[in-house]
Amino acid sequence: VTPVHTLMGMKELKPHEELMQEGILVEYDDSKGNAMFVSHQWAGAEHPDPNFEQFTVLQDALRNAMSGTSLISGNISIELYTGQQVCVSAKDLTSKALYIWYDFFSCPQSSARAHDRQLAISSIPAYVDRCQFFVILCPHVRHAKHQLLLNKRSWESRGWCRLERVARELSTRADTGVSIEIQGATHQSQAAAFGWVQAPVGTGSFTVPSDKEKIAQVLQRMVRKKLHYYLVRGDLHSYRLMLNIQRVHYKDLHINPIEGLVPGFVSESHDPAVYAAESFMFQNGFNSINQRTAEGWTPICFAAVDGSPMLISALLEQRADVNDRMKQREPASQFGQDTPLLHMCAFLTNNEALRVLISSRADVAARDGFGATALVWAAFSNNVEGIKALWAAGCDPAAVNMLGYSPFRVASAVGRVDAMNELLPHTSKEEINLALHAAMLQGGGSAEVMSTLLRVGAEVDFKLNMPLISPLGIWFGCLSLRHRWKSSLLSSYAYHHYGATPLMCSVITGSFEATAVLLAAGARTDLRNLARCCGESWGLNRVRVPVFRLGVKVCPY
Known part of the structure; x- marks a missing residue:
């Protein structure tokens, strides 16, 4: 690792071997202070950052965050649904000496040390486990060779990057450490802890197939x-x-x-389904099919997470409730209070188990603690097969959650284009327009999402007029009042949202891919919201946005 003050002074990015010779690298242990693991996508074929663009953003972002010039805001979706506002302050970063782990200078790079390099790569989980901070470095830059845009979505597509993120969630510091996204020198936020559920390591892309x-x-x-x-x-x-x-x-x-893992299981059954159910009950420490844990889960709730249709069927035959629910909110898996089995299977794309529940007459109109149907959760996870199964079973594609979001708007909000296309025939023009704003608010405002919405008729300058007497209107009203003495990214959005155009909202939330696409589509910069602000009021002319044509694709590597 290197001390943060040394990293701040770097003018070029040198490999591990050179920095070792210069005596710049140090061996880290907990007594020295805090460590920060930097996960990033390489912007070149042979060098991680040939133009020193990503690294400059890292330097500037750390400098701003540690001086208090910029604040690492809480995750906007978590605050929106739960009200929790947790920010990372300058004090959090500077209370102890800070050391940075970055693959190019922390791992051997020489081909002559291929064995050492492989050992270092295999040790990535151990490195992550020792770091108090996990940083996703994902500014908008072009790949030096392919000239394709790199960003958060392209980072998330990489198998190795996914492994680093899941190593963070599986580390022993997962409950106390902090994950941060850096998209710009002044645009940093806490990363959602549940991103790995939507992007398993094995479905990521690998330059070298054997790496999988x-x-x-x-x-x-x-x-x-x-x-x-x-x-x-x-x-x-x-x-x-x-x-x-x-x-x-x-x-x-x-x-x-x-x-x-738990020894001592014995079964006399020769029926595979019965054997599977007995083994499941034993390994999970349950004595009864109706036993409910202190956290509000019964055996069939965990079986829904597992997703085995045979196991679900076996438990239902033993009189488990097909409409059972987990009773308490589960932050680790993103589920809210009173989440039915159907919703769990829809979100986790356990579609065979989903069909078993539907055929056993599970209530497809049931809602969870967020007021959402299972179709909303299928849309959230881009589960097109699940959407089709639920719609065929009678699930209403227009049913909204507690924020007034339809399944289509949820899919747009989190950038699930396949789900958007599947739900489009059941979606009104008003929902398509509102989806433009939802995508900006919750991080789904990619070039592909914006292009899709504009292509199907969304109005590029559609002004948001949230009814005050509505769940989201009331919540935004409360946040607007709080904004005057305790601000956050969400409160800033709430304060300025009334009468705002998608372009204004894209700048407020730092959704610069969306900014670029909207500008390319002819969005006006002079329109004003209720607070008399326009796009130029937030320094739109000074914002660095990528150049796009409608229908652009970002880097698939």
């Missing part, structure tokens, strides 16, 4: 370590959740879920 097999073994070791960690701590709920969500972690990887 290496990653599979590394990932399973991390999961096994975390399971033992929970057992030793006596945290049975987290153990059960991790045990049963393995199929999500291992999607598209040639490995099987870890089984039999």
Whole structure:
């Protein structure tokens, strides 16, 4: 690692071997202070940052955050749905000496040290585990060779980047550490802890296909370590959740879920379904099909997370409730209070289990604590197959959640283009217009989403006029009042939203891909909101935005 003050003074990015010779790198241990792991997508074929663009953003962002010039805001979606506002202050970053881990100078790069380099790569989970801060460095820059745009979405598409993120969530510091997204020198925010659910490691892209097999073994070791960690701590709920969500972690990887961690299971049954149910009950520590944990989960709730249709069927045959719900909010899995089984399967794309529940007459109109139907959760996870199954079973595509969001607007808000296209025939023109704003508010404002919405008729200058007497209108009213003495990214949006155009909202939220597409589509910069602000009021002419044509695609690498 390198001390942060040394990193700030770097004028070029040198490899590990050169910095070792210069005596700049130090071996980190906890007594020295805090460590920060920087995860990033390489902007060149042989060098991570040939034009020193990403690294300059990192330097400027850390300088601004540590001086208090900019604030690392809380995650806007979490604050929107739960009201929790947690920011990372300058004091959090400077209370102890800070050291930076960055692959190019922290791992051997020389081909002559290929073995050492492979050991270092295999040790990435250990590096992440020792870091108090995990940074996703994802500014808008062009790949030096391919000239394609790199950003948060292209970072998230990379298998190795996904591994680093899931290593963060499986680390022993997951509950106390902080994950941060850096998209610009003054645009930083806390990263959502549940992003890995939507982007399993095995479904990411790999430049070297054989890397996928290496990653599979590394990932399973991390999961096994975390399971033992929970057992030793006596945290049975987290153990059960991790045990049963393995199929999500291992999607598209040639490995099987870890089984039999708890010794002593014996069964006399020769029926595979009965055997599976008995083993499941034993390994999860349940004595009864109706037993409910202190956290509000029954056995079939965990089975819905596992997603085995045979297991779900076996538990239903034993009189488990097809309309059962988990009773308490579960931050680790993103589910809200009173989430039905159907919603869990729809979100986790456990579609065979979803069909078993539907055929067993699960209530497709049921709503969770967020007021959402299962169709909303299928849209959230881009689960087109689940959307089709739920719609065929009678789930209303126009049913809205507690914020007034339809499934289409939810899909737009989180950037799920396949789900948007599937839901489009059931979507009104007003919903399409409102989806422009939802995408900006919750991070879905990619070039592809904006282009899709504009192509199907969204008005480029549609002004947002949220009814005051509505769930979101009341919430925004409260946030606007709070904004005067305690601001956040969400409160700033709430304060300025009334009468704002999509262009204004894109600048407020730092959705600069959307800004570029809207400008290319002819968005006006002189229109004003109720507070008499326009796009130029937020320094639009000084904002660095990528250049787009409608229908642009970002880097797939």
